[in-house]
């Protein structure tokens with residue numbers, strides 16, 4: 001009995017199912033497993049969207065971030081969460097374009113959202129969908 005309860009607790013702590021994606025919490029192994037595919041996905045999509053935007057890109061890093069999908073510095077260096085490899089493609093596009101557009105507008109002004117909307121017209125809905133995914 002004790003052993004069974006313990007196993008269930010262990011499972012709950014490690015895995016959480018959200019939609020069709022499963023998020024693993026103690027995730028060093030998952031990070032090792034997915035970071036390369038996350039990197040190629042992110043690089044491919046940045047190249048694709050930057051064909052349109054033409055921003056000067058800085059360094060692009062994949063991280064095991066605890067609370068964010070991505071970030072962008074004033075120098076144009078971008079960090080992305082390896083969990084992008086595990087979520088639907090449309091949400092990945094939104095995250096990529098969001099961070100990319102911060103190179104053009106380092107804020108969340110109307111000008112920023114107008115930039116995003118040029119390639120992701122349904123960004124408001126996607127942003128809501130993304131918020132539902134927890135890790």
Ligand SMILES: [Zn+2]
Pocket residue numbers: 098102107108
């Ligand atoms: Zn932002």
